[in-house]
Amino acid sequence: MLKRISSIKDRVEELREKGVQKGDDTGFKCLDELYSVKQGTFTIFQGAPTHGKSEVIFEVLMNQATKYGKKSLVLSPESGNAEEITLELIHKYLKKSPYKSNPYSTCTEKEFNSAFNWVDYHFVIADDDEKSYSFDELIAEVDEYEAEYKTVFELLMAEPWNELNHKLALQENSGRQDLAIEDELTMLRQYNKKKDKHTFLSFHPSNQQLIYDKDSGTSFYAMPKAREAAGGQATLRKAFSWINIWRPPVGLIDPEFDRPYLENELIVQVEKSKPKGVGKKGICRLFFDWKGNRYYEEINGNISYAFEHEEKVQTVRPITAIQPNIEFDKPFTKEIIIRPTPLDEYDDDPPF
Incomplete structure (x- = not known):
């Protein structure tokens, strides 16, 4: 659509008055300095298998729901089926395992039911057991669901890229993967802008060279770069925000601090x-608490979970049959104080 400059003067004046607005906080001070969740755009996460792409996206979704009340549609086949993903989210909400089979779990029925209601209010899961979704099919189901249930998903999680059905896009581009990716990301950009949503995607790197560290005797893949993703430069050109994640191998020396990387370090x-003003290039560190199933950061040597660096967090909760004993004409606020459990107390490897 062609637009005369004079026809958008009001919006130009509004932007001139307010300035370029940053997106919403992720919950972590170190990451918020580099990145924010801007509605109307999308973010691509890239990392090797098992390095925690889905975990990081889940963390951001949970934090967006906690602070801003945003609702999310989740398509993440590698994270499990609908039941497993639901329990994963409940675990994150409670910061303790909901599984009765877990000998360390202290989850009560009351806590489980409260967490279940919270997750049910903020999340819907797209289960691909019967079919593999294309972007067109996923968007059509999102629009249909929103219309039927009179709700809105501010956030979409559709990952990893290779689990989506790209056959039609490839056929329309004579099998050229780079052109197919460009077409699909263009469509996704237009959809997010029109509907004011934010979509999280993830890619696996390809063609990485294995590195051998003689000091630790460790072979590993380095931090991936955007050009190593499927579609290469074409994918990078179409992306809004691009985030690489890397889980360092145990025993490798961190050159910045001259110590081995920690087992739970990301x-x-x-x-x-x-777009301009959303963030900037840079690197930060997060740490995974296996028992709580959540990430935390270190600020001045102190452990800080999401939003704990802020004094208070306004939490949006659904109206359920059992009402908490608070005044509903006032915002519900709470302070969260949690400490991680040392990883060596547990026999199993932490599932990063």
Whole structure:
């Protein structure tokens, strides 16, 4: 659509008055300095298998629901079926395992039911057991669901890229993967802008070279770069925000601090940030608490979970049959104080 400058003067004046607005906080001070969740755009996460792409996206979704009350549609086949993903989200909400089979779980029925209601209010899961979704099919189901239930998903999680059905896009581009990806990301950009949504995607790197560290005797893949993703430069050009994540191998020396990387350490690199004002390039570190199933950061040597660096967090909760004993004409606020459990107390490897 062609637009005369004079026809958009009011919006130009509004932007001039307010300035370029940053997106919403992720919950972590170190990451918020580099990245924000801007509605009307999308973010691509890239990392090797088992390095925690889905975990990081789940963390951001949980934090967006907690602070802003946003609702999410989740399509993440590698994270499990609908039941498993539901329990994963409940675990994150409670910061303790909901599984009765877990000998360390202290989850009560009351806590489980409260968490179940919260997750039910903020999340819907797209189960691909019967079919593999294309973007067109996923968007059509989102629109249909929103119309039927009179709700809105502010956030979509559709990952990993290779689990989506790209056959039609490839056919329309004579099998050219780069052109197919460009077409699909263009369509996704237009959809997010029109509907004011934010979509999280993830890619696996391809063609990485294995590195051998003689000091630790460890072979590993380095932090991936955007150009190593499927579609290469074509994918990077179409992306708004691009975040690489890397889980360092045990025993490798961290050159910045001259110590071995910690077992639960995750390096997060923002390689691209658009539109202007959303963030900037840079690297930060997060740490995974296996028992709580959540990430935390270190601030001045202290452990800080999502939003704990802020004094208070306004939490949006659904109206359920059992009402909490508070005044509903006032915002519900709470302070969260949680400490991680040392990883060596548990026999199993932490599922990063």
